[in-house]
Amino acid sequence: MNVEIQGYPSKRALVAKICGDIDHHTAKYFRGEIDKAIRNANPLVLVLDFSEVTFMDSSGIGLVMGRYKIMSEMDGEVVVANPPAYIRKVLQLAGIHRLTRIITDISSYTVQKNSEEEKETSEEVAEDDKIKESDEIEAETYK
Amino acid sequence: MKLKRKPINEIKVCFPSYSENERFARIAVSGFLTQLDPQIDELADVKTAVSEGVTNAIVHGYRDCLGEILLQIKIYDDRQVYIKIRDKGCGIADVEQAMQPLFTTAPEEERAGLGFAVMESFMDRVRVKSKPGEGTTLILEKKLKSRKL
Numbered sequence: 001m002n003v004e005i006q007g008y009p010s011k012r013a014l015v016a017k018i019c020g021d022i023d024h025h026t027a028k029y030f031r032g033e034i035d036k037a038i039r040n041a042n043p044l045v046l047v048l049d050f051s052e053v054t055f056m057d058s059s060g061i062g063l064v065m066g067r068y069k070i071m072s073e074m075d076g077e078v079v080v081a082n083p084p085a086y087i088r089k090v091l092q093l094a095g096i097h098r099l100t101r102i103i104t105d106i107s108s109y110t111v112q113k114n115s116e117e118e119k120e121t122s123e124e125v126a127e128d129d130k131i132k133e134s135d136e137i138e139a140e141t142y143k
Numbered sequence: 144m145k146l147k148r149k150p151i152n153e154i155k156v157c158f159p160s161y162s163e164n165e166r167f168a169r170i171a172v173s174g175f176l177t178q179l180d181p182q183i184d185e186l187a188d189v190k191t192a193v194s195e196g197v198t199n200a201i202v203h204g205y206r207d208c209l210g211e212i213l214l215q216i217k218i219y220d221d222r223q224v225y226i227k228i229r230d231k232g233c234g235i236a237d238v239e240q241a242m243q244p245l246f247t248t249a250p251e252e253e254r255a256g257l258g259f260a261v262m263e264s265f266m267d268r269v270r271v272k273s274k275p276g277e278g279t280t281l282i283l284e285k286k287l288k289s290r291k292l
Contacts, residue, residue, distance in 0.1 A: 021166060021169075023162075023166065023169075023194055023198065024162055024165055024202060024254075025162035025163055025165050025166065027253070055190065056191075057191050057258075057261065058195060058258050058260075059198065059254075062252075062253035062254055065253070065255060085184070086183075086184060090261065093257070093260065094257050
């Protein structure tokens with residue numbers, strides 16, 4: 001169980017790839033990690049990549065709806081990517097497809113139109129930003 | 144009057160209401176049901192319903208304390224699956240209200256209030272017996288499709 005989070009600053013997109021089961025026990029961890037990344041990156045689009053999710057119950061609905069609320073407050077949106085069939089069933093039952101788009105191709109949020117070189121540079125910058133911001137957060141915690 | 148049928152196999156598992164055991168309950172049910180060779184989507188339905196039921200016992204039944212959860216599974220020769228999840232937690236004062244979609248008493252935990260809606264949609268029958276202060280018994284039933292090749 002883990003979540004791989006990658007920022008794409010030029011698209012103002014944040015992709016969170018959730019791996020493993022989403023239940024009440026694990027949702028707390030996923031929620032914490034994703035919300036921390038949202039605060040740091042301030043994205044316009046949060047892509048929840050469900051391609052590696054092995055199980056999901058209504059705790060996953062809560063996870064999506066909670067992030068939808070946060071992103072809406074920032075005038076942003078949530079997109080759900082690649083849910084396996086059995087997870088799609090749970091999402092549809094809750095009407096999640098009426099709140100967020102469900103997509104099968106995330107490349108429009110991750111692939112740069114320009115050269116590879118530029119991509120690397122922008123990612124490095126993003127990495128620096130992240131480090132800086134996490135330092136600031138830590139500094140606040142220790143005040 | 145309905146005759147009491149004899150199951151072809153059954154298990155009873157007791158475990159404390161740690162949230163880690165939500166996963167254990169799913170693995171127990173899918174492990175036990177493999178002898179019926181269920182279809183993948185049917186097994187996913189049952190696992191999801193059990194996960195909801197056990198989570199309810201942990202989040203709501205034993206909201207302020209740790210307690211014991213009993214998971215009982217019986218299977219019958221016609222591929223009927225009977226699952227009982229029992230807690231001795233706080234119980235539910237108004238079962239009908241608790242089963243309403245979007246009703247939740249734990250919004251701070253980001254509970255969507257869809258547990259019963261999921262169970263009802265994924266199982267053939269869902270029954271709840273509860274008494275405040277005494278606990279809740281949830282019964283889930285589903286008949287698996289036959290596996291004719």
